[in-house]
Amino acid sequence: xxxxxxxxxxxxxxxxxxxxxxxxxxxxxxxxxxxxxxxxxxxxxxxxxxxxxxxxxxxxxxxxxxxxxxxxxxxxxxxxxxxxxxxxxxxxxxxxxxxxxxxxxxxxxxxxxxxxxxxxxxxxxxxxxxxxxxxxxxxxxxxxxxxxxxxxxxxxxxxxxxxxxxxxxxxxxxxxxxxxxxxxxxxxxxxxxxxxxxxxxxxxxxxxxxxxxxxxxxxxxxxxxxxxxxxxxxxxxxxxxxxxxxxx
Amino acid sequence: xxxxxxxxxxxxxxxxxxxxxxxxxxxxxxxxxxxxxxxxxxxxxxxxxxxxxxxxxxxxxxxxxxxxxxxxxxxxxxxxxxxxxxxxxxxxxxxxxxxxxxxxxxxxxxxxxxxxxxxxxxxxxxxxxxxxxxxxxxxxxxxxxxxxxxxxxxxxxxxxxxxxxxxxxxxxxxxxxxxxxxxxxxxxxxxxxxxxxxxxxxxxxxxxxxxxxxxxxxxxxxxxxxxxxxxxxxxxxxxxxxxxxxxxxxxxxxxxxxxxxxxxxxxxxxxxxxxxxxxxxxxxxxxxxxxxxxxxxxxxxxxxxxxxxxxxxxxxxxxxxxxxxxxxxxxxxxxxxxxxxxxxxxxxxxxxxxxxxxxxxxxxxxxxxxxxxxxxxxx
Numbered sequence: 001x002x003x004x005x006x007x008x009x010x011x012x013x014x015x016x017x018x019x020x021x022x023x024x025x026x027x028x029x030x031x032x033x034x035x036x037x038x039x040x041x042x043x044x045x046x047x048x049x050x051x052x053x054x055x056x057x058x059x060x061x062x063x064x065x066x067x068x069x070x071x072x073x074x075x076x077x078x079x080x081x082x083x084x085x086x087x088x089x090x091x092x093x094x095x096x097x098x099x100x101x102x103x104x105x106x107x108x109x110x111x112x113x114x115x116x117x118x119x120x121x122x123x124x125x126x127x128x129x130x131x132x133x134x135x136x137x138x139x140x141x142x143x144x145x146x147x148x149x150x151x152x153x154x155x156x157x158x159x160x161x162x163x164x165x166x167x168x169x170x171x172x173x174x175x176x177x178x179x180x181x182x183x184x185x186x187x188x189x190x191x192x193x194x195x196x197x198x199x200x201x202x203x204x205x206x207x208x209x210x211x212x213x214x215x216x217x218x219x220x221x222x223x224x225x226x227x228x229x230x231x232x233x234x235x236x237x238x239x240x241x242x243x244x245x246x247x248x
Numbered sequence: 249x250x251x252x253x254x255x256x257x258x259x260x261x262x263x264x265x266x267x268x269x270x271x272x273x274x275x276x277x278x279x280x281x282x283x284x285x286x287x288x289x290x291x292x293x294x295x296x297x298x299x300x301x302x303x304x305x306x307x308x309x310x311x312x313x314x315x316x317x318x319x320x321x322x323x324x325x326x327x328x329x330x331x332x333x334x335x336x337x338x339x340x341x342x343x344x345x346x347x348x349x350x351x352x353x354x355x356x357x358x359x360x361x362x363x364x365x366x367x368x369x370x371x372x373x374x375x376x377x378x379x380x381x382x383x384x385x386x387x388x389x390x391x392x393x394x395x396x397x398x399x400x401x402x403x404x405x406x407x408x409x410x411x412x413x414x415x416x417x418x419x420x421x422x423x424x425x426x427x428x429x430x431x432x433x434x435x436x437x438x439x440x441x442x443x444x445x446x447x448x449x450x451x452x453x454x455x456x457x458x459x460x461x462x463x464x465x466x467x468x469x470x471x472x473x474x475x476x477x478x479x480x481x482x483x484x485x486x487x488x489x490x491x492x493x494x495x496x497x498x499x500x501x502x503x504x505x506x507x508x509x510x511x512x513x514x515x516x517x518x519x520x521x522x523x524x525x526x527x528x529x530x531x532x533x534x535x536x537x538x539x540x541x542x543x544x545x546x547x548x549x550x551x552x553x554x555x556x557x558x559x560x561x562x563x564x565x566x567x568x569x570x571x572x573x574x575x576x577x578x579x580x581x582x583x584x585x586x587x588x589x590x591x592x593x594x595x596x597x598x599x600x601x602x603x604x605x606x607x608x609x610x611x612x613x614x615x616x617x618x619x620x621x622x623x624x625x626x627x
Contacts, residue, residue: 129342132307132415133356133405134332147346222346224389 006193007200021181023201029177030205034165037100041107041160049115049156053149054141062116069109074167077102082174095176099168106167107160114156118149150221158213166206169198179205253283253445254318254412256304261313263299263470272311273299274470281462283412286439286446288460290453292493296470297449301415304447305334317413332356335406335414335444339421341398343390349375349401350386356409374404377438395423399431407442416448420455432458453494457482457501465490479505483622499619500583506618508585509578513599513608516541519553522563529558541598542569547605549575549598573598576610586615 010016016023048065052058072080081101122145130140146153169180179198186195218226256279263274274296281287289297302308304315306327315322322330343352350371357367375382378400390398399419406414419435420428432455439446450456456463457478465473465481467489474486482502485491494501519528519540528540532555542550542564551569558568574588576597589597589612599607 123340123342125338125340125342126344128307129336129338129344132305132331132336132338134328134330134359136328139359144344144346148344150346222389224346224348224391 003193003196007197010193010197021185026177026179026181027201029171029181030165030168030179030202033096033099033103033171033176033178034161034168034205037103037168038107038157038161038164040100041104041164042111042157044104045108045111045160046115046153049112049153050119050141050146052112053116053119054137054145056120059116062112066109066113069106072105074102074106074163074170077105078170078174081105095171095174098174099171099176099178102170103164103167107164110159110163111153111156114159115149115153118152118156119145121152122148147222148225151217151225154213154217154220158210158217161209161213162206165209166202169202252412253285253443255283256281256413256445256447257314257316258300258303259314259316261300261303261310261315263296263303263308264311271469272296274303274310277313277466277470277472279464279472279475281445281447283445284443285461286448286459287462287464288448288450288456289464289466290450290456291466291473292468293451294468295466297451297466298417300466300470301417301447301449304413305331305336305415307331332359332409333411333413335408335411337402337406337414337416337419339418341402341419341422343393343398343401343405345390348387348389349380349393350382352390352401353405353408355405360409370408374407377407377441378404379434380404396427396431399423400434403435403438407444411444413445413447416446418450419448421450421452428455435459454501457494457505465493467493502619503583503586503615504581506582507578508576508580508582508597508599508610511582511610511614511618513610514614516596516598516606516609518543518606519564521545521550521566525558525560525562525564528553528564529555532558539594541573541606541609542566543606546603549573549600549604549606552594552596570594573609575600575604578607582615582618585610586612589615 011023049062052062078098082098085097085101126144126148127140130144135143168178169183171178172180172184179201182194182198186192186198258277258279258281261274261277262272264270264272277296277300279287289300291297299308303310304317304322306322309323317330317334344355347355350368353371353374354367357370362370371386372382375385380397380400385393385397385401390401393401402419406416420431423431436459448456448459450459460478462476463478463481464475467473473493474481474490476486479502481490482494482498482505485494485498491498517528517531517535517537517540519531519542521542521544532538532540538555539552540555540558542553544550544566550566551571552573553564553568554570558564570593572593574585574592574597576585576588576599578599578601580588585597589595589610595612597610599610601607
C-alpha cells in the first residue's frame, strides 16, 4: 500500500506536471511518435498488402517481410535505425528519427501479412460474381474484397498499433523522449516509483489503443459479416506484440 | 420488363488454354442462340460447357472465332461494359456477404450510376418478381437467408439492369433435389414473364431436358455433338455419344416432356349411379365395349363396371364399380401418367378437370404411340 501511495503521490506532484520532463509533454511525445509511426506504417504496408492480396503475386515477399519482422526484435530495429538515421541525415543525438524508423519497421509486417491473408481468404466465387457483373479490378478490391476482409485487415493494424504504443518507450534510449524517459531516469536513479508509474501509463495507453480498435472494428465491419460465422471470417494471423521491456 | 431479348451467335469459336498444339477446350463451335429461349449447354466434365459460357461475357477470351450479341462483336466492347449488360448467376450464388439483400440486387444499377430513386424502385420490383417480400427481406444480410432465398436473390441481382441476356452456371447445382425442383419451376414461371435469352450450363441431363428450349450437347474437347430441342434429341440422338449421354431411358425421359393434354382423349361409355342396368348394358352393346365408367351426381368418376356384373334390372350402385383407374390432370406429364396407369388394375387413365369432372380417358397404347412418333418439328 505504501508503494502505491508513493506512486499516487508521484502522479499528483505538481513538479511532474511542468517543465521539460512533465507528464503531458512525455505523453505528447509518446502519442505523436506512435501515431506518426503507425500512420506511415499503414501508408506503406496497406498498399503492399492490398496489391499482393488482390493479385496473389508476391506471396513469397509477404512471407519474407513477416519473417524479418518476427526475427528482428524491437530493440534491434532501433539499433539498425540509429546509425542509418545519423548516417543519412547527419543528425546524431536527435531521438525522434531513429525511433520513428524503428517503429515504422515494427508496424509494417502485421499489416502486410494480415491484409494479404484477409484478401486471400475472400471466396473466389465473390470475385467471379463481381467480375461477371462488370466490376473493374479496383471496384472489386474496394467494394468487395476490402469490406469482406476488413476484420482481418483491421486486426493487423490493431496489432501494429498496440506494438508501436508499447514499444515507443525504447525511443528514450536514443533521446526520443516519450514515457520511456521516466523509465530510464527511474532506473538510473533507482527510483522504482517513477519506473512503475511510467509502466502503468504505457500499459494503459496500450489497452486504450486495443479498445479503440475493437470499437472501430465493430463500427466499420458490416453486420452481415459479424453474423455470418462462416468461411467469410478467418482467424487473423496475429504476430506477437513487441514487449515494452527496457534492458537493465 | 420491357427490354427485348438478344440473339447470341458463336461463329467457329475455339479456346485453347495451352500453347498451339495442345488439345483445345472448345473446338470450332458454331451456335445460334435465338432470342427469348433457354439454351442449355450440357455435357460431361471437361466438355467445355462452362468455358463456352464464360466466353460470351469474356470472363474467358476465345482463342479464335467470333461471338456476337445482337450482331455486335463482344470483343469490340470494353469487358466491364459488356458484362454489365449480361445477367450472371453462378452455382454458389456469390451474394456479397457484407451487403444487404437490397444492396446486392442494386450492384449493377449502381455500377451503371442509376439515380437512387430508380435503384430503389427497381429493387422493390425485382424482389416482388422473385417472390420475396421487400419489406421483410430488403435489409437482411445473406447470412440470414435460406439456400432457396439466396438463389432467388441471385436471380433478382442478375436481372437488375434488365439485361437482354442471362448466363447461368449450374445455378441450381448446390441445393437439395426437392428445392432444386421448386426453384426450376419458379424459374420457368419467371422466364415466361421476362422472356430473356438464357444460356444455362448444367451437367445434369434431366435438368437440361426440363429447362431447355434447345439443348447443346458437348463432348470432351468442346465438340458440339448435337444441338436441337429436347424432344428431337431424345427421339433421334445424332450419335452413339448423345444416346449414351441422355441415357438408356431416353424414351421415358421423352415422356416427361409430353403432357396428358397433348393426347387425344377418348370418351368412355359412362353410367350414372341409380341408372337401370339394362340401359347401361344396351349402351355397352352399342359401343362394343366391355366396361363402363360409373360417375356420381356431379360427374366425378367412381370406378369401372364390367358387363358381366350388370345382370338384373335394378339400379346401378357405387358398390358395383371396381375403383382402380388413376385420375390424371391435363397438366400431368406422360411419364407420370404412364407410371400411374401401369400400377393400377384397369390400365386406363381417367382425365379430370379441376372440379374432378371426367374429361375423357387415355390408354397405355395412346402413350406408347407418342414414343413411336418422330420428334415434333423444331419450334
